[in-house]
Amino acid sequence: METFVELLKTHNLKVTQQRLEILRYVESHLTHPTADEIFQSLTKKYPSLSKTTIYNTLETLTNAGIIQRLTICPTEHRYDFNHDMHHHFICKQCGKIFDIHFTCPNVETIEKDILKDGHRIEEVHGYFRGKCKDCLNKEGVKNG
Amino acid sequence: METFVELLKTHNLKVTQQRLEILRYVESHLTHPTADEIFQSLTKKYPSLSKTTIYNTLETLTNAGIIQRLTICPTEHRYDFNHDMHHHFICKQCGKIFDIHFTCPNVETIEKDILKDGHRIEEVHGYFRGKCKDCLNKEGVKNG
DNA sequence: TTTTAAGTTGTAACCATTACAATTTAACAA
DNA sequence: TTGTTAAATTGTAATGGTTACAACTTAAAA
Ligand SMILES: [Mn+2]
Ligand SMILES: [Mn+2]
Ligand SMILES: [Zn+2]
Ligand SMILES: [Zn+2]
Numbered sequence: 001m002e003t004f005v006e007l008l009k010t011h012n013l014k015v016t017q018q019r020l021e022i023l024r025y026v027e028s029h030l031t032h033p034t035a036d037e038i039f040q041s042l043t044k045k046y047p048s049l050s051k052t053t054i055y056n057t058l059e060t061l062t063n064a065g066i067i068q069r070l071t072i073c074p075t076e077h078r079y080d081f082n083h084d085m086h087h088h089f090i091c092k093q094c095g096k097i098f099d100i101h102f103t104c105p106n107v108e109t110i111e112k113d114i115l116k117d118g119h120r121i122e123e124v125h126g127y128f129r130g131k132c133k134d135c136l137n138k139e140g141v142k143n144g
Numbered sequence: 145m146e147t148f149v150e151l152l153k154t155h156n157l158k159v160t161q162q163r164l165e166i167l168r169y170v171e172s173h174l175t176h177p178t179a180d181e182i183f184q185s186l187t188k189k190y191p192s193l194s195k196t197t198i199y200n201t202l203e204t205l206t207n208a209g210i211i212q213r214l215t216i217c218p219t220e221h222r223y224d225f226n227h228d229m230h231h232h233f234i235c236k237q238c239g240k241i242f243d244i245h246f247t248c249p250n251v252e253t254i255e256k257d258i259l260k261d262g263h264r265i266e267e268v269h270g271y272f273r274g275k276c277k278d279c280l281n282k283e284g285v286k287n288g
Numbered sequence: 289t290t291t292t293a294a295g296t297t298g299t300a301a302c303c304a305t306t307a308c309a310a311t312t313t314a315a316c317a318a
Numbered sequence: 319t320t321g322t323t324a325a326a327t328t329g330t331a332a333t334g335g336t337t338a339c340a341a342c343t344t345a346a347a348a
Binding site: 291292301 | 319320321322323324325326327328329330331332333334335336337338339340341342343344345346347348
């Protein structure tokens with residue numbers, strides 16, 4: 001049985017074509033896509049697919065912990081099939097998001113600090129903003 | 145001369161009553177307020193103040209590096225007079241944001257990693273999501 | 289005091305997201 | 319296989335934070 005079918009069943013979610021397609025898309029596109037990007041791509045193959053379904057499904061998958069919602073862009077949500085703790089780099093110019101393959105060894109220390117305050121941590125997010133390699137290179141060409 | 149007057153002049157920004165009021169508000173409210181919260185408060189004393197001015201001013205102050213924009217809430221921007229690098233804890237239930245007084249000693253290590261990739265870092269953001277002390281207590285009362 | 293570039297204001301538009309009601313369907317049981 | 323039903327999907331309308339824009343006002347330099 002397809003992995004995603006099992007994955008949905010494991011989480012007591014009904015298996016639908018729409019959910020499978022969205023899962024496949026998010027898993028195979030490591031660009032942290034937006035709901036609209038997913039929609040624009042899938043609507044070609046599945047013209048009846050509704051954007052509301054994209055939103056509903058992303059919400060459902062996020063709540064199930066299957067995917068991760070990134071709230072780090074100013075105007076839109078982005079989604080990540082990789083829900084392990086990892087950091088991101090966002091380019092202020094082109095908006096692209098890169099994974100930072102670095103596991104912060106201080107998370108535990110910070111978490112202890114926060115727990116001392118009495119709060120309960122459920123998610124850890126870290127990101128950096130700046131100008132990406134590609135944009136810096138393009139600029140370099142422009143400016144000599 | 146008032147500190148904020150000097151601050152604006154230092155950044156070659158015209159000194160206006162609106163900017164001073166917004167600066168005073170953000171400096172004295174450590175709650176990471178939204179544009180609307182600032183507007184709702186100031187409009188009482190200054191009924192002619194426009195919400196557009198709030199947005200314009202927050203943008204200007206952010207670009208000048210005087211305040212910090214937090215892009216960590218799903219539906220709105222929040223602003224922080226403290227633009228030093230520090231982490232935040234956001235309660236999923238009540239939405240309150242707490243400062244985490246912890247300077248991550250690994251930022252430099254990560255930055256070196258990112259620089260190796262060719263990107264240029266300009267901002268560092270870290271935050272945690274979960275349930276805050278107050279909400280946990282309220283829940284505790286409810287559930288016995 | 290005069291000048292003007294910059295800031296402020298109110299209104300309209302934008303756009304990602306959500307609400308809602310009608311329709312369809314996955315999953316279960318007979 | 320068929321019938322049942324709760325859940326999912328769909329299209330449309332509404333929401334709400336934010337931005338665009340043009341007229342008006344003003345801080346600050348000459
Ligand atoms: Mn990622
Ligand atoms: Mn803060
Ligand atoms: Zn870039
Ligand atoms: Zn709370």
